Amino acid sequence: MSESGPDDYRDLFEHAPCGYLTIGPDGRIRKVNATLAVWTGVGADKFIGRRLHEFLNMAGRIYYETHIAPLLRMQGFFNEFAIDFETAAGERLPVIANAAERRDADGGLLFTAVVVLKATDRRRYERQLVDSRSELRKGLATERETAELREQFIAVLGHDLRNPLAAISAGARILQRSGALKEHKELRVLDMINSTVTRMSDLIDDILDFARGRLGGGITLHRDARPLEPVLEQVVDELRTASPQRVIETSFEITSPLKCDRTRIGQLASNLIGNALTHGAKDQPVRIGAKTEGDEFSLWVANAGEPIADAAMLRLFEPFFRGEVRNSRNGLGLGLHIASQIAQAHGGRIDVTSTLEETRFVFTMPLTPTTS
Amino acid sequence: MVRSSPVILIVEDEFLLRMNSAEVIEDAGFEVIQAADADEAIAILTARPDIHVVFTDIQMPGSMDGLMLARFVRDRWPPIKIIATSGLVRVGDDDLPAGSIFLPKPYPHATLVATLREMTSG
Amino acid sequence: MDALARNNVHVSGRGRRDMVFAHGFGCDQNMWRFVAPEFEGDFKIVLFDHVGAGGSDLSAYDKGKYSTLQGYADDLVEICNALSLKDAVFVGHSVSAMIGVLASLKAPDLFARMVLVGPSARYIDDVDYVGGFSEKQIAELLEFLEDNHMGWSAAMAPSIMGNTDRPELAEELTNSFCRTDPEIAKAFARVTFTSDNRADLPRVKVPTLILQCSEDIIASEEVGKFVRSRIPGSEIVFLKATGHCPNLSAPAEVVSAIRAYV
Numbered sequence: 001m002s003e004s005g006p007d008d009y010r011d012l013f014e015h016a017p018c019g020y021l022t023i024g025p026d027g028r029i030r031k032v033n034a035t036l037a038v039w040t041g042v043g044a045d046k047f048i049g050r051r052l053h054e055f056l057n058m059a060g061r062i063y064y065e066t067h068i069a070p071l072l073r074m075q076g077f078f079n080e081f082a083i084d085f086e087t088a089a090g091e092r093l094p095v096i097a098n099a100a101e102r103r104d105a106d107g108g109l110l111f112t113a114v115v116v117l118k119a120t121d122r123r124r125y126e127r128q129l130v131d132s133r134s135e136l137r138k139g140l141a142t143e144r145e146t147a148e149l150r151e152q153f154i155a156v157l158g159h160d161l162r163n164p165l166a167a168i169s170a171g172a173r174i175l176q177r178s179g180a181l182k183e184h185k186e187l188r189v190l191d192m193i194n195s196t197v198t199r200m201s202d203l204i205d206d207i208l209d210f211a212r213g214r215l216g217g218g219i220t221l222h223r224d225a226r227p228l229e230p231v232l233e234q235v236v237d238e239l240r241t242a243s244p245q246r247v248i249e250t251s252f253e254i255t256s257p258l259k260c261d262r263t264r265i266g267q268l269a270s271n272l273i274g275n276a277l278t279h280g281a282k283d284q285p286v287r288i289g290a291k292t293e294g295d296e297f298s299l300w301v302a303n304a305g306e307p308i309a310d311a312a313m314l315r316l317f318e319p320f321f322r323g324e325v326r327n328s329r330n331g332l333g334l335g336l337h338i339a340s341q342i343a344q345a346h347g348g349r350i351d352v353t354s355t356l357e358e359t360r361f362v363f364t365m366p367l368t369p370t371t372s
Numbered sequence: 373m374v375r376s377s378p379v380i381l382i383v384e385d386e387f388l389l390r391m392n393s394a395e396v397i398e399d400a401g402f403e404v405i406q407a408a409d410a411d412e413a414i415a416i417l418t419a420r421p422d423i424h425v426v427f428t429d430i431q432m433p434g435s436m437d438g439l440m441l442a443r444f445v446r447d448r449w450p451p452i453k454i455i456a457t458s459g460l461v462r463v464g465d466d467d468l469p470a471g472s473i474f475l476p477k478p479y480p481h482a483t484l485v486a487t488l489r490e491m492t493s494g
Numbered sequence: 495m496d497a498l499a500r501n502n503v504h505v506s507g508r509g510r511r512d513m514v515f516a517h518g519f520g521c522d523q524n525m526w527r528f529v530a531p532e533f534e535g536d537f538k539i540v541l542f543d544h545v546g547a548g549g550s551d552l553s554a555y556d557k558g559k560y561s562t563l564q565g566y567a568d569d570l571v572e573i574c575n576a577l578s579l580k581d582a583v584f585v586g587h588s589v590s591a592m593i594g595v596l597a598s599l600k601a602p603d604l605f606a607r608m609v610l611v612g613p614s615a616r617y618i619d620d621v622d623y624v625g626g627f628s629e630k631q632i633a634e635l636l637e638f639l640e641d642n643h644m645g646w647s648a649a650m651a652p653s654i655m656g657n658t659d660r661p662e663l664a665e666e667l668t669n670s671f672c673r674t675d676p677e678i679a680k681a682f683a684r685v686t687f688t689s690d691n692r693a694d695l696p697r698v699k700v701p702t703l704i705l706q707c708s709e710d711i712i713a714s715e716e717v718g719k720f721v722r723s724r725i726p727g728s729e730i731v732f733l734k735a736t737g738h739c740p741n742l743s744a745p746a747e748v749v750s751a752i753r754a755y756v
Contacts, residue, residue, distance in 0.1 A: 027736055027737065027743075051709070053711065057634065057638075058627065058635065059631070059635040059639075062635050062711070062712060063638065063639075065520075065710075065711060065712050065737060065738040065739065066520030066521070066588075066712070066738065067521070067672050069737060069739060069743070070520060070521050070525055070672065070739050070742050071521075071672050073739070073742040074521075074524055074527065074742065084638070127640075130640050155460060156460065159459050159460035162459060163386060163389075163459060166386070166389060166459070166477070166478065167386045167387070167389050168388070170388040170392035170393075171388040171392070173392055174388070174391055174392050174395060177395060
């Protein structure tokens with residue numbers, strides 16, 4: 001007869017580093033090991049013949065009846081479920097458990113083995129994760145609500161500002177149509193009304209874009225893969241019409257498909273070119289080019305003229321920064337800021353170099369969006 | 373037999389916009405009646421049986437906005453066709469009575485005239 | 495929305511009479527796997543998952559609609575109508591017992607007989623009523639379900655392939671029988687355990703059988719007897735089976751009890 005030693009099977013069972021119990025086909029506990037008895041403070045003999053759920057808290061009992069027991073019946077095992085034992089002292093003992101049915105050759109149930117690990121720290125950690133995630137979700141929901149309200153406000157504001165402008169335009173058109181104004185000076189006044197309204201409308205667009213960007217959320221993009229070149233050509237045409245005495249040279253080589261918000265990129269290009277027209281040498285061309293190379297799309301605008309002062313370079317993309325030129329004709333100083341916002345929204349950036357030879361703004365963005 | 377021009381009722385609270393639209397529509401050969409809000413429009417519709425099309429803005433002060441007016445008109449005078457316009461809301465097909473057209477602002481005058489011609493032909 | 499797809503409806507059997515099975519809180523239609531097939535010879539069997547459980551269309555889950563049991567009852571009526579069921583036998587487990595009651599009140603011609611397995615008209619104790627639970631315990635349950643959310647995603651995707659003891663399962667479903675979106679599970683638990691259908695019982699016009707287990711902590715004998723006393727003309731059978739899911743733990747007993755009644 002061999003002496004029982006500390007590593008014989010009976011001992012391994014009793015003093016395993018986990019709780020271990022078996023449940024008979026009648027649902028009553030057959031065996032329980034010493035570890036579990038110690039953890040729960042309940043004597044081993046008190047376990048035998050009772051049902052497992054008698055040692056769980058109410059939530060655990062319900063969970064046992066509605067999930068654990070059915071799953072064991074249907075699946076034969078259930079791993080990593082969390083339950084709480086109630087210790088003899090009335091405290092909670094959170095555990096993670098595995099359970100598996102043992103059946104004989106005919107499929108008859110012999111017993112169910114259940115192994116439990118103490119999981120106080122782990123359960124607390126998981127609870128913290130769950131709690132912070134639900135906080136996060138609530139926060140996101142609130143943010144989404146606020147963003148929607150903000151969008152609505154901006155939309156209404158834009159509409160309310162544009163409506164009277166449309167009325168002014170309509171008035172000018174009525175006068176034009178009437179034929180009553182015949183003097184060259186009077187007709188010029190009508191033209192100026194229209195162009196001033198257009199300028200005002202552009203200012204409103206800039207302010208609203210600014211509001212969208214600054215009040216949080218940034219500029220939302222509507223990307224598609226439609227060709228960008230026609231949009232850029234149109235932007236250049238409009239600027240040529242507005243400044244007929246200036247030369248704008250283009251060089252577009254967009255060979256790879258590009259997913260971007262065409263309207264916004266057009267706006268970015270327009271702002272960069274407008275900036276070049278305003279600050280660049282009036283007798284030199286403004287050059288714009290765009291190309292795809294590798295995984296990158298780049299668009300650049302270059303002009304000749306006085307280089308940008310070092311102090312100004314640092315503040316170029318700040319909102320309302322107008323540098324030396326203080327003239328309401330050139331807008332609010334939001335053009336470059338909005339351009340940089342658009343660049344950011346596309347996951348890209350704008351770099352500037354300015355020397356005596358030329359000033360160049362380069363917008364680059366990845367072809368495959370890394371930010372959604 | 374001389375066919376009289378179809379009668380269009382414009383409902384728009386912004387004076388200059390209303391006047392400009394009226395001129396454009398008249399130049400296209402229609403007869404135009406103007407109303408500044410839904411209440412005026414309903415009074416006119418009640419008094420005259422010969423209105424073909426109601427062309428209404430959506431954002432309007434007063435008891436009803438353009439969408440409610442559209443529903444009211446379809447309910448009381450089913451044969452009258454409806455065009456709605458707005459610079460703010462985007463209106464879906466289900467929001468307006470069946471057969472109505474929505475024109476988002478700003479719209480080209482040619483589109484407005486073409487729509488009116490189609491609605492009053494036949 | 496097609497109700498049959500939404501609720502993962504399965505129809506089988508060769509009989510001319512109809513029999514509908516409704517699962518309770520926690521699992522899905524698979525919990526009838528040892529009971530329903532026994533009736534396929536005499537009945538057309540209809541099995542389904544409540545929205546939010548099993549293979550149902552989770553995108554159809556609407557917080558407002560399913561904040562009361564009536565939402566689930568409406569679905570049940572819709573399914574039965576879609577299949578043109580008439581004079582069917584309804585077998586409902588746990589909370590589905592009351593869902594069936596509500597369905598039969600809404601569409602009185604739907605069911606000719608009802609079998610309620612482990613029913614409870616109200617789970618939380620009230621003045622002069624023992625439901626079995628306090629409000630505090632139900633609140634603990636809801637919090638506890640969150641604790642099992644993490645374990646859920648790990649455990650609820652079963653690798654049935656690894657279970658050599660039950661080879662027949664290896665070929666069957668790869669979905670877990672009790673897995674569902676934890677948010678929906680919590681909401682369903684709340685709806686179930688805070689429900690109160692005591693006032694609906696006296697209005698039931700359909701012959702009803704209650705199957706009551708012993709030592710069922712979710713729906714005790716007292717609760718089962720209450721249901722029997724309030725549904726006019728109803729009968730109760732006390733099963734030898736213990737626990738809350740006799741359809742899984744003692745299916746033969748459940749089958750013979752149902753057979754004797756229909």
